[in-house]
Every structure is written in structure tokens, then in C-alpha cells.
Amino acid sequence: MNQPELTLVLIGFGNVARRFVKLLSETSDRLDFTWKIVGISTRHHGSVVAPDGIDISRALQTVEGRQSLDRLDPEPRERSGIDVIRQVADAMADEAAEGRLICIETTVLDIDRGEPSVSHVRAALEGQAHVVTANKGPAAFAYHELEALAESVDRVFFFEGAVMDGVPVFNLVRETMPAITVEGFRGVINTTCNFILSELERGTEFERALADMQSRGIAEADPSLDVDGWDAAAKTAALVNVLMGSVITPHHVTRTGIRDVTGMDAREALGRNKRIRLVASASRQGGKVKARVEPELLDHHDPLANLVDLNNALYLTTDLLGEVGIVQRGGSLTQTAYALLSDVSRISQRLKEL
Numbered sequence: 001m002n003q004p005e006l007t008l009v010l011i012g013f014g015n016v017a018r019r020f021v022k023l024l025s026e027t028s029d030r031l032d033f034t035w036k037i038v039g040i041s042t043r044h045h046g047s048v049v050a051p052d053g054i055d056i057s058r059a060l061q062t063v064e065g066r067q068s069l070d071r072l073d074p075e076p077r078e079r080s081g082i083d084v085i086r087q088v089a090d091a092m093a094d095e096a097a098e099g100r101l102i103c104i105e106t107t108v109l110d111i112d113r114g115e116p117s118v119s120h121v122r123a124a125l126e127g128q129a130h131v132v133t134a135n136k137g138p139a140a141f142a143y144h145e146l147e148a149l150a151e152s153v154d155r156v157f158f159f160e161g162a163v164m165d166g167v168p169v170f171n172l173v174r175e176t177m178p179a180i181t182v183e184g185f186r187g188v189i190n191t192t193c194n195f196i197l198s199e200l201e202r203g204t205e206f207e208r209a210l211a212d213m214q215s216r217g218i219a220e221a222d223p224s225l226d227v228d229g230w231d232a233a234a235k236t237a238a239l240v241n242v243l244m245g246s247v248i249t250p251h252h253v254t255r256t257g258i259r260d261v262t263g264m265d266a267r268e269a270l271g272r273n274k275r276i277r278l279v280a281s282a283s284r285q286g287g288k289v290k291a292r293v294e295p296e297l298l299d300h301h302d303p304l305a306n307l308v309d310l311n312n313a314l315y316l317t318t319d320l321l322g323e324v325g326i327v328q329r330g331g332s333l334t335q336t337a338y339a340l341l342s343d344v345s346r347i348s349q350r351l352k353e354l
């Protein structure tokens, strides 16, 4: 297959998904596939299914103008994300059978059970679609089940954007470190909290720094998920499930957020040449994996203490390679959108190799 023609259905059309479709257009001359979008589902902005392809500029204008996508649908009706996935899988049965249908799942993180995103992924795989998601929920709550389902239907379940945006954390290990055992990890993996802690050191108020992250579309839709450490706990659970082969959920992660860290705490630490950072970590202890997320007072020579503003880093402890670190300098929506694009591109590559 020369240039695979991919068919996409978008479940969630918020900051990340909209940046993703713009990035697809901006990079079209560099991509090794062509694409059309045949379905979009949202919670408050309606849905549209159009097997011949949706006019994506109109869809962007509609949602950015706070109108309903129903107006673009020839037969508008109330539909859940699962309804849209099933309708598209039926309408695009040939594309699905050929492995050219991809569900892009970018709904918001639900920290109770990872729903409805886990059900979206399951429904898409059952409809023979590949799945690409930036949502942490599926890998944090149901990685092993969904991966087994994907394998059983010969489709992929990719989620590189779930941790550290476009920086290849999962792919780094899966693609380039055969036979490695990850013994543990330590990292700063929540951009919003790192930005707030950096701003507290400069004298900015907590609420103002958080509002800045919300206005840039980086904070979670419910920012308490960032501040209370839930987002980092979900990422930690995903890393443990995928890289360490254990089976946990975010609720198994011992968790303290940054809500109680004051500007005075942050500046006092800096005055002593130290820094407070929200650290996510996991290690094997007596056959079990212990995972935690908590603010730590770090010495200045700790590599995690050098991370300011939007920077993230993850250090893996491995049996054969020792400690391996990966640093992200400045996360943004473009990086998250790039994670989706890179996962889609891997699917295209896979089709070309058939």
C-alpha cells in the first residue's frame, strides 16, 4: 500500500482534538497517509456522522462558535460516543475490515472508573477500529484488558499522548528496549503543577498561575484533578501497568497534591537551594509495585529540581540499562496533538508493511 487512506472518527473535540486536526492539515505534505474524518462526538456540542467526510473547517468553526455539530449532520439525532463509534463502524465496515478505521479518543479524564473512555476504546476495538487516545483513563484503569482485546482483533491500542504529551515514553521502552525489565521510575509528569510551583517561587499567586494554565488549555477540564495529584496518579498507574506489567488503578497510588504548598514554602525552599516538586514514583517492593505521587523537597543536584515551568522528565530504573531519563522542555497542546499524529502515523506504517 503506497499512501494508506485513513478514516478517522473523533470521540471528543476539545482543545487536543481540534489542535490535532489542524496539525494534520499543517503537516499534510510530510505525512505518509491521507485522511478523512467521518464522525465527531462531543458531550455538549452535539455529534455528526458523514461517511463521505466531514468539512473539518466548518466543524471547527461550529464548535469554536459554541454551536452544535448536529447542524452539519444530514440526520441529526442525540447520540452518545458509543452510538457514534457503532454507527461509523457499521457505515465504514470495509475500511474497518481493512484496518483503515481509527478512533481518536480525547474525552476528559474520569478519575472514578475511567469511563466512558474505557467503554469508547472497547466499542471501537469491537468495531475493528484501531484506537489512539491522549486520555489517561483507558491505560490507567483497563490497560491489560484493552491490550488483550486489541491483540485478539488484530488492531492496536495506542496512547502515547497520555503521559508527557508527544515525548515517546511508552514507545521508547516498547520499541527500543527489548527484554528490559523496568524496576521503577521517578518523574515530574504534571505540567500544570510544575508551572504553579515555579510561579509560586516567583511570587505569583496560586490561583493566578492555575488560571494561566487553564487559559492555555493545558490544565484538566476539572483543574482539581491536577492540583490534587489525580492526573499524576493516573499517569503513574498507566506507567506501572504498561511498563512494569502490574495491574493497578489511580486509586492504588498513594497521593498528595500541591494544594497545601504555599508561596512561602516554595520561596523558602529556593532560599535553601532546594525546590518543591510534585514527584511521581514507583518501585518494586517484595514482589509488589508501590506507587506514589507527592510534593518532595528536592536538593538542587536532583535532576528533577531543575525542571521549571512547563518542563517534565521521567527517569526509568532498568535492569540492563541502568537509569534512563527522558526530558520534555515545554509541553503544549501541539505536543499532545503530535502524540496523536505520531500514533496514527505508526498505524499507517503498519498498513504499509502488510
Ligand SMILES: NC(=O)c1ccc[n+]([C@@H]2O[C@H](COP(=O)([O-])OP(=O)(O)OC[C@H]3O[C@@H](n4cnc5c(N)ncnc54)[C@H](OP(=O)(O)O)[C@@H]3O)[C@@H](O)[C@H]2O)c1
Pocket: 011, 012, 013, 014, 015, 016, 017, 041, 042, 043, 044, 045, 046, 080, 081, 106, 107, 108, 109, 116, 134, 135, 136, 161, 162, 165, 217, 218, 219, 220, 221, 332, 333, 336
Ligand atoms: N490539554 C492537554 O494539554 C492535554 C495533555 C495530555 C493529555 N490530555 C488529555 O486529553 C484529553 C482531552 O483533553 P482536552 O484538553 O482536549 O479536553 P477538553 O478541551 O475538555 O475536551 C474534551 C472533549 O471531550 C468531549 N467529551 C467529554 N465527555 C464526552 C463523552 N462522554 N462523549 C463524547 N464526548 C465527550 C467534550 O465535549 P464538550 O466540549 O461538548 O463537553 C470535548 O469535546 C483528556 O483526557 C486530557 O486528560 C490533555
